[in-house]
Amino acid sequence: MQKTIPDNTAVRVALWRALHLQVDAPPHILEDELGLQLAGPEASWQQRPDMNPEGTRQARLSIVTRARFVEDLVAAAVNRGVQQYVILGAGLDTFALRQKELSSKITVYEIDEPNTQAWKEQRLIALGLGIPDRLRFVPVDFEKNANWLLSLKNAGFDASSPAIIACTGVSMYLTQEAILGMLQQVASLAPHSTLAMSFLLPKELLHPDEQHLLEMAMKGAAAAGTPFLSFFTPEQMLELSAKAGLRNAEIVSGSDLSGKYFAGRADGLSLSNAEPILVATT
Numbered sequence: 001m002q003k004t005i006p007d008n009t010a011v012r013v014a015l016w017r018a019l020h021l022q023v024d025a026p027p028h029i030l031e032d033e034l035g036l037q038l039a040g041p042e043a044s045w046q047q048r049p050d051m052n053p054e055g056t057r058q059a060r061l062s063i064v065t066r067a068r069f070v071e072d073l074v075a076a077a078v079n080r081g082v083q084q085y086v087i088l089g090a091g092l093d094t095f096a097l098r099q100k101e102l103s104s105k106i107t108v109y110e111i112d113e114p115n116t117q118a119w120k121e122q123r124l125i126a127l128g129l130g131i132p133d134r135l136r137f138v139p140v141d142f143e144k145n146a147n148w149l150l151s152l153k154n155a156g157f158d159a160s161s162p163a164i165i166a167c168t169g170v171s172m173y174l175t176q177e178a179i180l181g182m183l184q185q186v187a188s189l190a191p192h193s194t195l196a197m198s199f200l201l202p203k204e205l206l207h208p209d210e211q212h213l214l215e216m217a218m219k220g221a222a223a224a225g226t227p228f229l230s231f232f233t234p235e236q237m238l239e240l241s242a243k244a245g246l247r248n249a250e251i252v253s254g255s256d257l258s259g260k261y262f263a264g265r266a267d268g269l270s271l272s273n274a275e276p277i278l279v280a281t282t
Helices: 009-023 033-041 057-079 114-126 148-154 176-187 209-222 234-244 252-263
Strands: 084-088 107-112 135-139 164-167 195-199 247-252 277-281
Touching: 009 033, 009 057, 057 164, 057 195, 057 209, 057 252, 057 277, 107 114, 107 148, 107 252, 114 135, 114 234, 135 148, 148 176, 176 195, 176 234, 234 277
Parallel strands: 084 107, 084 164, 107 135, 164 195
Antiparallel strands: 195 277, 247 277
């Protein structure tokens, strides 16, 4: 069997989701330790420079909050009768394993680059977790293979039925041309499909403290060979969404998410405004 390795960003996200449970006070925004099990890091993983609890707090909170927001959208979609959930850039996402009741009612299509997907599939089998019945892996390189929708259909996706599509923590790694192409393919899906896609604000729109964190994240991403390529103002993202043919577009800001998930916390945790979420429909 060909040796495969997971994308380092996918592993880091899984570890940050686990770190949230270990260093942030309850109530937790998202409870996910399966990603840690999948990643299988060394025993000293918490001592890694990119796992510093203080220095990574905002990135960590952004990751768990956007995941919680999307899973709440999925739950609402299932209640409306939607039966397809597409995760663009799935990484080591564990929805299909954790949310057993929800995932029993919806087919989950995980789209990501081939190496990470092959590694994840092997890892699920090796750990004895198996592949959930309604989970489909769809290997795609978004920059090299723009027609991910064709790959999705080949995996059994029904383009005539509505779906919910999530794309979080991905757009910053893609060119604006690739993002527009992705949005156009989403816009071609059946009516009443819903997209949730996070994006990064330009540095000049951020608070000075947030600017420093973004600069650090950009340096780390570039050093790992996955530089940040795209940033958008909310207005630019709404324009791009309209150009792609999406409807009912709105921007959910960091402040909106803080109000939804962090209100009344005794520890004062709140969310940065650096990564809003576009929500739009077909």
